[in-house]
Amino acid sequence: MESLQDYTNINIVKRENPLSKEGGFFYLLLYTYLKECKQEGAFQMNLNINQITEYYARAPVMFVDMFMNSMPKGSKDSGRFTAPNLAGLIIPLKGSATFSLNGMPYFMSANTIVHAGPSMNIDIEVQSGDEWQYAVIHYQIAENHLGKYPYFNKHFSISVDTNGLLTELTHQLMKNYITPTNMAKLSCKGLFLQLVETILVSSSKKIDNVDQMDLAVRLIHEQYSRPITIQDLAMQLGIERRRFAYLFERYTGLTPIHYLTEIRIRRAKELLRSGITVAEVAEKVGYLDNFYFSRVFKKHTGLSPTMYKKLL
Structure with missing residues (x-):
């Protein structure tokens, strides 16, 4: 060939x-x-x-x-x-x-x-x-x-x-x-x-799985500001958790938690530009512990939320 x-x-x-x-x-x-x-x-x-x-x-x-x-x-x-x-x-x-x-x-x-x-x-x-x-x-x-x-x-x-x-x-x-x-x-x-x-x-x-994963993506976009878990999403869709994770990664190329985190970090960046505190930002993007939010933010961006705000 x-x-x-x-x-x-x-x-x-x-x-x-x-x-x-x-x-x-x-x-x-x-x-x-x-x-x-x-x-x-x-x-x-x-x-x-x-x-x-x-x-x-x-x-x-x-x-x-x-x-x-x-x-x-x-x-x-x-x-x-x-x-x-x-x-x-x-x-x-x-x-x-x-x-x-x-x-x-x-x-x-x-x-x-x-x-x-x-x-x-x-x-x-x-x-x-x-x-x-x-x-x-x-x-x-x-x-x-x-x-x-x-x-x-x-x-x-x-x-x-x-x-x-x-x-x-x-x-x-x-x-x-x-x-x-x-x-x-x-x-x-x-x-x-x-x-x-x-x-x-x-x-x-593939239509059944596609429709389910379309719904999963929409649910994440709608609920990212709440402290949701992958188990929560799987239950809402009526799919066993490990199968949900497998189907979601095949559909999007990312694991559910990676996809959810990407959306939260993107939204957090927008909120940090608005001038509100780091603790308020953490709460608005679904993190109850603002110290854990700061670690996740730094892991994905290379900067702490506070340093990110200073550089804006």
Whole structure:
């Protein structure tokens, strides 16, 4: 099988990379950040798999092109935009990264595929671990039909089961795309539709867990100011604690306690800027012991809350 480097080299020779060289990725989907993003059009669409399936079943989608790329661990990419007039599917092939579109961060691993609309600002940040490899597959809808299918211009994620068939189909599509024959072009049309179908079928099998984890994320955003525990969250969802932790980490890329702590620290920083005392901040973000809050804050930021306030 051809290497990823073979594919990227061919793409560079043939054409400019349409997913331009601008982008950077945010570490996590955080509630207060999303509230700001919503007003700027960066809020993720809440689409269920049935809505997405109906869109692809009805819309006259046409495969256009694709490319593959890789980024080393710890790297960032920003300042680029998605291709104009084209929508695309971003498919992870190896590793993980945070992929932001118009400021909306998506944690991408083998279980998440992201749909991007035209001319969207891109930011990518590769988490620690392996390098990140991904494919971008562009498609279009005839201009006179675009008004009927608004999802074409939106960004949203599709959660899937880890599926070797998706990777295999992606590589098959790439192999045909770089083959300059009419038969290969015809194969691209069928492979693209087969890939979309495989994604949707895989996602439909995960719908119960996805809905539960969506609710878990919302509960954390709503209850972070209370001294909640992971056991509390698991009980609210009716899931055994260890299974909840496993499903949550698969869904977000972070353990429940890490996710909760990230949200609390982010909110604590905002409150410290407002001038209230450290003890008041601790209470407002769910810590009953302000000394413990200070230790957690310093562990995550490298500064004590008091020092952080002085540096503002």
